[in-house]
Amino acid sequence: MITALLIDDDKHLRKGMKSLLERYASEIVIIGEAESVKTGIVALEKNKPQVVFLDIHLSDGTGFDILEEISKTNGKINTHIVFITAHEQYALKAFKFSALDFLLKPVDPEELQKTITKIKEALEKNNSFEHIDLLLENIRKKVDNFKRIALSTSDGIHLFEISDIIRCESQDNYTKFYIKNHKPLLISKTLKEYEELLTEHGFERIHQSHLINLSYLKSYIKNDGGYVIMADNTNIPISQRKKERLQDLIKSL
Amino acid sequence: MLLLGISSFSFAQQPVIDSLKRVLNASKIDTSKANTYNALANEFRESNPDSTNFYASKAQDLSRKGDYTFGIANAYLNKGNANVILSDYPGALKNFHQAQQYFEMLLKNGSEIDALKIKNGLARSYGSAGVVYSEENNYTKALENYLKALKIYQETGQTTSISKAYNNIGIVYKSQKHLDKALEYFEKALRIQNETGEQSAAVTLTNIGAIYFEKGNSIKALEYYEKAKNFFAKIDNKRGNALLYNYLGDYYKKENDVGFAIENYNEAMKLYQEMDNKFGVALVLYNMGQLYIDNKKYEPALAAVEKSLALAREIGTLDQIKYSEKMLSEIYTLMGNQPKAFEHYKQYILIKDSLDNDENTRKFVRAEMNFEYEKKAALLMEKNKRQQQFTLFLIIGGLLLLVLIFVTYNRLQIKRRLTLQKEVAEYEQKALHLQMNPHFVFNCLGSISSFIVQNGTDSAIKYLSKFSKLMRLTLEYSKGSLIPIDKEIEGLQNYLELEQLRFNKKFEFLITSSQAIEDDMALPPLLIQPFVENAILHGMVPKETNGSIQVNFDVKNNQLVCTITDDGIGISKSKAIKENSVTAHQSMALEITKKRLEMMEATTAQSASVDISEILTQTGETVGTKVVISLPIQYTSDTKIRI
Numbered sequence: 079m080i081t082a083l084l085i086d087d088d089k090h091l092r093k094g095m096k097s098l099l100e101r102y103a104s105e106i107v108i109i110g111e112a113e114s115v116k117t118g119i120v121a122l123e124k125n126k127p128q129v130v131f132l133d134i135h136l137s138d139g140t141g142f143d144i145l146e147e148i149s150k151t152n153g154k155i156n157t158h159i160v161f162i163t164a165h166e167q168y169a170l171k172a173f174k175f176s177a178l179d180f181l182l183k184p185v186d187p188e189e190l191q192k193t194i195t196k197i198k199e200a201l202e203k204n205n206s207f208e209h210i211d212l213l214l215e216n217i218r219k220k221v222d223n224f225k226r227i228a229l230s231t232s233d234g235i236h237l238f239e240i241s242d243i244i245r246c247e248s249q250d251n252y253t254k255f256y257i258k259n260h261k262p263l264l265i266s267k268t269l270k271e272y273e274e275l276l277t278e279h280g281f282e283r284i285h286q287s288h289l290i291n292l293s294y295l296k297s298y299i300k301n302d303g304g305y306v307i308m309a310d311n312t313n314i315p316i317s318q319r320k321k322e323r324l325q326d327l328i329k330s331l
Numbered sequence: 332m333l334l335l336g337i338s339s340f341s342f343a344q345q346p347v348i349d350s351l352k353r354v355l356n357a358s359k360i361d362t363s364k365a366n367t368y369n370a371l372a373n374e375f376r377e378s379n380p381d382s383t384n385f386y387a388s389k390a391q392d393l394s395r396k397g398d399y400t401f402g403i404a405n406a407y408l409n410k411g412n413a414n415v416i417l418s419d420y421p422g423a424l425k426n427f428h429q430a431q432q433y434f435e436m437l438l439k440n441g442s443e444i445d446a447l448k449i450k451n452g453l454a455r456s457y458g459s460a461g462v463v464y465s466e467e468n469n470y471t472k473a474l475e476n477y478l479k480a481l482k483i484y485q486e487t488g489q490t491t492s493i494s495k496a497y498n499n500i501g502i503v504y505k506s507q508k509h510l511d512k513a514l515e516y517f518e519k520a521l522r523i524q525n526e527t528g529e530q531s532a533a534v535t536l537t538n539i540g541a542i543y544f545e546k547g548n549s550i551k552a553l554e555y556y557e558k559a560k561n562f563f564a565k566i567d568n569k570r571g572n573a574l575l576y577n578y579l580g581d582y583y584k585k586e587n588d589v590g591f592a593i594e595n596y597n598e599a600m601k602l603y604q605e606m607d608n609k610f611g612v613a614l615v616l617y618n619m620g621q622l623y624i625d626n627k628k629y630e631p632a633l634a635a636v637e638k639s640l641a642l643a644r645e646i647g648t649l650d651q652i653k654y655s656e657k658m659l660s661e662i663y664t665l666m667g668n669q670p671k672a673f674e675h676y677k678q679y680i681l682i683k684d685s686l687d688n689d690e691n692t693r694k695f696v697r698a699e700m701n702f703e704y705e706k707k708a709a710l711l712m713e714k715n716k717r718q719q720q721f722t723l724f725l726i727i728g729g730l731l732l733l734v735l736i737f738v739t740y741n742r743l744q745i746k747r748r749l750t751l752q753k754e755v756a757e758y759e760q761k762a763l764h765l766q767m768n769p770h771f772v773f774n775c776l777g778s779i780s781s782f783i784v785q786n787g788t789d790s791a792i793k794y795l796s797k798f799s800k801l802m803r804l805t806l807e808y809s810k811g812s813l814i815p816i817d818k819e820i821e822g823l824q825n826y827l828e829l830e831q832l833r834f835n836k837k838f839e840f841l842i843t844s845s846q847a848i849e850d851d852m853a854l855p856p857l858l859i860q861p862f863v864e865n866a867i868l869h870g871m872v873p874k875e876t877n878g879s880i881q882v883n884f885d886v887k888n889n890q891l892v893c894t895i896t897d898d899g900i901g902i903s904k905s906k907a908i909k910e911n912s913v914t915a916h917q918s919m920a921l922e923i924t925k926k927r928l929e930m931m932e933a934t935t936a937q938s939a940s941v942d943i944s945e946i947l948t949q950t951g952e953t954v955g956t957k958v959v960i961s962l963p964i965q966y967t968s969d970t971k972i973r974i
Contacts (some may be wrong), residue, residue, distance in 0.1 A: 098792070165803075182803070186796035187789075270817065270850045283968075284847055323968070 080194075080201065081109045083127040085118045085144070087137045095162075095185065102187045103194040115139040119147050122157070123200065128207055129158045131181075134166050142217050145210060153209045158197050169217070174275055176213035177228035177235050192222065200234075209235045222278045229255060229265050236263065240279050244294045244310055246272055248287040256310065284324055285317045298328055365393040365402035365527035372409035376854050377570060380416035380607070383409055394648040401444045401452075404433030411503055415463060416570070418610045418646045420623050423463045447487050454483035466610070467504065468650065474503050479779060491531075494523035498535050505542060514542050533562035534571040538835055541578050544585075552582060570611075573602035577615055584622050587886065592622055613642040613651050636662060653682045751933060755812070758927045794832050801825040805857070813853035815967050816891075820844065823882060826860060827896050830867050838871040838897075840880040849885035853967045854891060855927060862895050862941075862958045870899020870956055873908055887965065889940075893960045901953035903943045928962075937963035 082099075086092045092111055099106045110125040115138045121142065124131065124299040141161060146171045147153050159310065161180040163169055173180045179193050209228035215225050215277040227243070229236045242258040248269035257264045265272075273283045276291075283289045294309040306324075316324060368390035374384035388408035394402030411426030434453035437444065458948035461476030481496035501516035517539045524532035541556030556579055563572045576599035583592035596619045603611030616639035623632030636658050655678035663672035775798050782791035804822040808814040814822075820842055827840045861883065871878045880897045899905070921941075928939040939962050946955040 101788075182799070184792075184795050184799050186800070187792055189796075270815075270849070273851070283851065317965075 079116075080106050080197070081125070081127045082106045082129040082131060083121055083125055084108055084113070084131045085112045085121070085136070085141065086131075086133040087113045087135070089113070091133075091183075096227060098185055098187065098190060102190055103286075105198075106194065113137065115143045115147075118144045122148060123291055126202060129156060129160060131160050131162055132315045134161060134163045134169055142214065145214055149211065157207070157208050158192055158200060159186040159210060160197070171275070172213055172216040172224075174271070175216050175224050175227050176209045177230040178213050180210060203234055205234050206217060208237055212237055224279070227275070229263055231263055240276070241291075241293065242309055243276075243281075245291060245312070245314065246276075246281075248289075257311075264303055282320075282324065284320045284326060285315050288314050290314060292331065294326060295328070298324070353877055360395040361393050362399050362402060363596065364408075365390045365397065365399055368393065369402060369405040369409055372406070373412075376409060376412040376444075377568060378414065378606070380413040383413040383416075383790075387413065400437050403542070404430050404437065404452055404456075408452060408459065410784070411456070411463075412458055415459065415466075416606060418608060418648075420463050420467050420571060424460060427456045427460040427463065431687065438550075450483050450487050451492070453490060454489070457483070458492070458496060458499065461503075465499065465503055468506070468841070469707070470503050470507055474500065478501065490523050490527055491529055492782065494520040494527070494529060494535075495531060497523070498531070498538065501535075501538060505538065505545075508545075510542050510546055510550045514539065517542065530566045530568070531803045533559050533566060533568065534577075536562060537575045537578060544578065544582060546739070549582065549586065552571035569602045569606050570608070573606070573608070573611055575599075576602065577611070580622075581620055584618070584625070589622065589626055591621070596622070609642045609646045610648060610651075613639045613646070613648065616642070616653065617655055617658065620655075620662075624658070624665070626699070627665075628739060629662055629702065632889065633659070633666070635663050649682060649686050651687055653679060655680060708755055748809065750798065751881075751930060755927075755930050755934070758923055775829060781946045790832065794829065796824045797829050801829065808856040812855060812857060813854040813965055813967065815850075816844070816848060816852045816854060817850060819854060819859065820884070821858070823859060823863060827863065827867075827880070830864075832866070836877070837874075838878045838880055839865065841881045841883070845886065848884050848891075849966075851966050852891060852965045854893075854962055855931060858924060858962075859893055859895070859960065860925060862960070865920065866897040866899060866956065866958075868895040869905035869908075873900050873905065874898075887961075889964060889965050893962070895958040895960075896946065896955060898955040900945065902956050903945065903953065916933060924960075935963045935965070939963060 084095060085090050086095065092113075096108055099108065103195070106129070107316075110121045112121040114136050118132075118136070118141075125264070132144070134141045136143075145155060152330070155320050157231055159178065161169070161173060162183060162185065163176065163180055164183045171178070172178075179196060181189060181193060212226055212228055213264075216278070218298050225239060225241075226237050227240050229238060238255075238257055238326045239307050242260070244258060246269055247254045247256070249264070251268055253267055253269045253272055255265060257263065269287065269289055273281070273289050276289065280292050281293055283291050290306065290308060296307045296309050296311075298304075300311075303318075304321055305315060307313055340629055357403065361788045368386045370446065372383045372386035372390060375386065386493045389403055390409070391406035393399070394406060405428045407430035411423045411430060414420070414426060433875060434449055434456060435447045438446065438453065439629045457476045458480035461473045461480060464470070464473035464476060477496055477499045481493065481500070484492040484496055497516045497520035501513045501520060504510075504513035504516060510794070517535055521532060521535045521539065523529075524535055534557035536555050540552045540559060543549075543555060544552035557577060559575050560579075563575060580592050580596035580599060581591075583595060596615050600612055600619075603609075603615060617633045620632045620636035620639065622636060623629070636655050640652060640655035640659065643655055656675050660672045660675035663669070663675060689789060763953045766966030775794070779791050779794050782788070782794060801822060804814075804818055804825070808822075823842055827842070831838065859882070866880050872878065878898050880895065883894045883896075885892050885894070900908075922944075924941055928941060931939045940960075942961075944957050944959075945953045946957050948954055
């Protein structure tokens with residue numbers, strides 16, 4: 079049994095979500111509901127749920143406002159958060175950087191089940207909630223100014239300075255992260271997803287399987303079809319069509 | 332001031348004269364005889380003016396008898412030349428004038444004689460008249476005639492004569508003390524003479540030497556005189572040679588080398604006497620007189636100057652008379668013979684007064700000449716200026732035109748680009764409407780509603796989430812010009828699943844992509860969907876049994892190729908059915924897609940195409956439809972689409 083709090087300003091949507099959870103995730107027990115920032119904070123303080131299903135758009139603010147308030151009074155947040163969003167594009171990127179769970183309206187039962195599974199795993203492992211702080215940090219900033227990224231692995235969520243990531247390598251549907259002073263990490267997301275997140279932070283996809291942080295590029299070798307040597311002394315091939323772009327980028331560095 | 336202009340003539344050669352005489356004996360026709368007489372006269376003109384006169388008269392008589400105008404004209408020319416040598420200037424001018432009239436008559440009326448010959452004859456008569464005017468100190472007239480001659484020679488391309496004209500113009504300028512201008516013309520003449528190897532170069536060299544002498548550059552003067560002397564040694568030009576000796580005499584006089592001076596004056600005198608040129612003799616005698624005075628040898632000075640005066644009086648050169656009278660007065664003064672001195676001084680004043688009157692007119696003429704020349708120069712400058720202005724206008728005009736063309740072209744380009752962008756946007760909009768086909772949207776909603784009514788909540792929720800995913804993708808990517816290929820596949824997947832649910836599993840589908848497809852490839856949004864929709868609506872739906880649809884993405888020939896195959900009823904059958912219905916949807920989809928592909932070709936400069944065909948069995952039966960869409964390979968980084 080997992081205790082949950084449901085915060086949404088639409089009464090019907092709360093009802094629908096409740097039936098959906100009953101139908102597809104019967105282990106979730108709704109122990110409280112709220113419809114605004116104000117009532118949400120109170121309900122959260124009072125009920126101390128394990129999970130909060132949190133709508134972004136509320137009548138007197140946003141779901142982030144609740145988290146800000148809790149984090150201010152308690153110092154930190156120790157509840158799993160699942161955001162529910164209709165079309166808030168700006169938030170999606172912050173969620174992705176923070177490895178935070180989110181559901182899109184109308185909620186797809188399959189995705190709901192996947193999310194519940196992840197939460198159960200996290201509860202078992204007693205994960206930290208640092209990534210929620212990262213989310214709040216990132217929500218306050220502009221997208222291209224994000225400093226850190228949360229990487230979710232089988233043994234928990236890890237936060238890293240984006241500038242510490244040397245490179246990423248695609249391994250089928252997984253991505254292997256090579257990080258400064260850290261062992262490589264295998265993340266269950268595609269390289270393409272990270273390419274979308276990191277190109278604004280000085281990363282470049284120089285090959286079908288490689289995304290590199292340009293600040294760790296040591297040298298560019300034109301021979302043997304062209305490759306780069308990274309700061310960790312690995313040689314990374316460059317695909318034919320990326321050469322020109324890479325040369326331009328190196329020039330502009 | 333005594334000024335002497337000389338014209339440069341070529342010299343006579345004995346062999347030439349002999350051969351001409353032989354021709355004369357052989358000629359039976361009067362015209363050719365006249366020509367030969369004239370040629371003979373011309374050959375003698377420098378060395379023997381009497382012979383020239385003799386032969387010219389003979390030519391004239393013959394020509395008159397034969398009414399041979401060209402011969403008459405040439406005879407007048409030759410007679411005039413003889414007059415020049417004999418210092419009979421009025422006679423010379425009369426003859427040259429006659430020659431000019433005859434030549435001009437010939438030119439005007441036309442004749443069997445070569446126009447070039449006539450023109451050259453005319454030019455010669457002008458040139459010679461110029462020489463006479465020059466010797467008469469009438470420089471305006473001289474210059475006028477020389478320029479006329481020069482113009483004709485330039486027309487006929489007679490380089491030798493052009494150089495002569497330059498030389499003579501130089502002489503006029505020299506006489507007017509325009510030494511630099513004179514030098515300029517002499518050098519022009521010399522350049523041509525050196526090129527053509529003309530013997531008249533000797534005369535030009537003499538003249539250049541004289542200019543340097545007048546400029547006070549003795550070294551240069553002597554240098555040129557020496558050059559001229561060497562030249563004259565090789566040729567026979569008594570007149571020119573005599574002048575050179577006279578100039579050399581002047582040079583040594585100035586250098587106080589009396590011996591050499593006298594020697595040279597004597598040489599000059601000898602030559603002038605040989606030619607019976609009284610003007611020249613008078614000049615040399617006067618110069619010698621000056622030399623004797625400078626050296627206090629009054630007796631020989633008196634003898635020389637008195638001789639000079641007598642000759643000057645004989646030929647009536649007032650300038651020479653004036654100078655000689657003045658010098659005689661000086662000599663008598665120096666000798667202490669006051670009455671004689673006074674007598675000559677009176678004579679001097681007398682002649683001077685009459686000359687001053689002349690001089691006044693001449694001054695006036697000179698002023699007029701200067702005015703004329705300034706006017707001409709101004710006109711020329713004006714013309715140049717106008718030409719420069721014209722060129723400037725032309726350049727500015729050209730530049731303006733270029734700018735105009737550039738601006739127009741640019742504007743057109745911008746307009747074209749804007750139009751293209753507008754069209755692209757317009758057709759993207761249309762494509763969006765295609766996908767957001769109200770029919771499809773409301774059918775979907777209707778399906779959801781019926782699921783709920785029939786208590787199929789599960790199906791309703793699944794259906795709804797797929798629908799919302801499709802809507803999300805459509806809304807998100809229809810704004811951009813490219814959609815990442817994985818998103819396109821996701822969209823198609825959702826769409827096909829929706830239709831599958833809607834048509835109650837009437838068909839199966841499979842979306843595949845080859846290894847060659849990279850995950851950051853992209854294509855225009857909403858391009859594929861209408862063809863899939865066609866496959867369902869016109870291939871699957873009318874089909875009696877269940878069917879299947881395959882969508883495949885691949886890279887072929889450097890193009891992104893999407894192939895949609897179905898085992899439906901085929902297009903021809905579908906069209907037959909459609910004729911009985913009112914849907915215009917399919918044709919619109921194809922039309923819009925074709926337009927979009929055209930614009931894609933325009934923006935990427937690569938080919939894009941769509942090909943629709945029926946799949947036939949070996950027996951020719953239709954077993955489905957195949958749509959092949961070939962697109963340029965584009966990448967998400969091309970437009971930097973980011974979520």
